[in-house]
Amino acid sequence: MSLEEDYRNLKQSAEAKINGEAENNISRNRFSSLLVSKDRNFLLSPDGTKVEVSELEGKVVGLYFSANWYPPCRNFTQILIDAYEHLNSNGCNFEVVFVSSDEDLNAFNNYRALMPWLSIPFSDLETKKALDRKFNVEGIPCLIILQPKDNKDEATLQDGVEILYRFGVQAFPFTKQRLQELELQEREKHECQTLTNLLTINDRDYLFGHPAPKQVPVDSLVGKTVGLFFSAQWCRPGVKFTPKLVSIYHKIKQMLTPNANDEDFEIVFVSSDCDQPGFDSYFNTMPWLALPFGDPTVKSLTKHFDVQGIPCLIILGPDGKTITKHGRSLINLYQENAYPFTEAKVDLLEKQMDEEAKNLPRSEYHAGHKHELTLVCQETGGGPFICCDCDEQGSGWAYQCLDCGYEVHPKCIRAVDFGSMLEK
Structure with a gap:
C-alpha cells in the first residue's frame, strides 16, 4: 500500500470518527439543553432512582405532556404503554419522558406509578414551562417525538398522539420518511377497499341480524350505501344518539322504498362493549346488522378508519369506498336529507342552509x-x-x-x- 493510500485511509477514518462524535454530540447536547436544569442532570425512573439525561443518547425520545386528572390522557397513556413495551421488547431504542401537568405531588406519583418510562421531577416547574413554550403545547395529551441525530425543528414531530392512534408501533422510528411510507400504504389500502374485505375474516362471511344470531351474508350489502356505527352501551353519547339514528334509518328506508332503482341503505353496528350481555342488550335496541361481539374485525376497522372516539358513523358508498367519516354530524345537521351523504349532496345542503340563515x-x-x-x-x-x-x-x-x-x-x-x- 502506498503512502498516499495510507494517508487517504487515515483521513477517512478520522472523518468518520469526527462525524460519529458530532452525531453523538447533537443527541447529547439537544437532550441536555431541553431536559437538564441548573440544579438537575437526571430524570426519575419508574422506581424513583435517578437516571442521567445522557442515558437518552442515541434514542428516539417522546416528550409526553399529560395529567392524571384528564380522562383522555389516562386513555392514551395505556395506548402509549402498550406501544412502549412492544417497541422495547423488540430492541427498538425508544424512550418516553413524562412532563406532568398534575395538580399536586401525590397525583404525580400515583400517575407516574403506572408508567414504565422516565419522568421530569414534579418540583421542576421551570423545565416544564420551558418545554411548553419551546413546543407550543396548547393541550394534553401531547406527545412530541425527537430524533437522536437531528436537532432541526423540521425533524421534530408534534403530533405523536395522532400518529400512535393512526399507525401504532408501525410508525417507529417516527421519521417523516416512515410516515410518508405508511400514508402511501394507507392510500393504497383504501383504494382497494371493498365491503367484503372490510367486514369478512377467515371463515366468517356473515353479519348478525335479528333475532340474533341470525346470519346475514356480507355479500348481500354489496351495492348498498352502508353506515358503520361504532358505539357501545357504556358510551353515554352513543346511547343518546342511537334512538335518533334509528329514527333516521327508518325514514331513509321509507324514502327509498317507492324508488324504482336499486338504491338501498344499511347500517352495521361495530361494538366496543365490554361483555356479551352489554352487546346483546344494546344491539336489541337497533333494527340493523352487527359484527359478532369480540370479532377481531372490530379492531381492524377502528384502526383502518382512525376512529379515535365513539359514537362514530362511517359512511361507505355502493362501491365499498369511504364517502365520509362524519356521518353522525351529517345526521344531526340534516337528518334523513343527508342521504346518500355524498360530497355533492352535502354541498347542496350547505347552500340551502346558507340561504335559510339569511332569514x-x-x-x-x-x-x-x-x-x-x-x-x-x-x-x-x-x-x-x-x-x-x-x-x-x-x-x-x-x-x-x-x-x-x-x-x-x-x-x-x-x-x-x-x-x-x-x-x-
Missing part, C-alpha cells in the same frame, strides 16, 4: 342561557361544535355566546325576550 335573526336570547347569542358561520367563528342544548355535534351555522363560548344549533334555539331574561 334568521342575527342574535337571540335562548331560554337555556343568560347571555345574548350571536349567529355565526364557518367564516365568522363557527365550525364544528357540540350543541350545549342537545349535546350533539354541529358545524357551519350556530348561535354562539361571545362571552363564554356557549353554542347551540339554530334549530335548538328557544327564543325568549330580553326583559324576561332580566327578571331571572
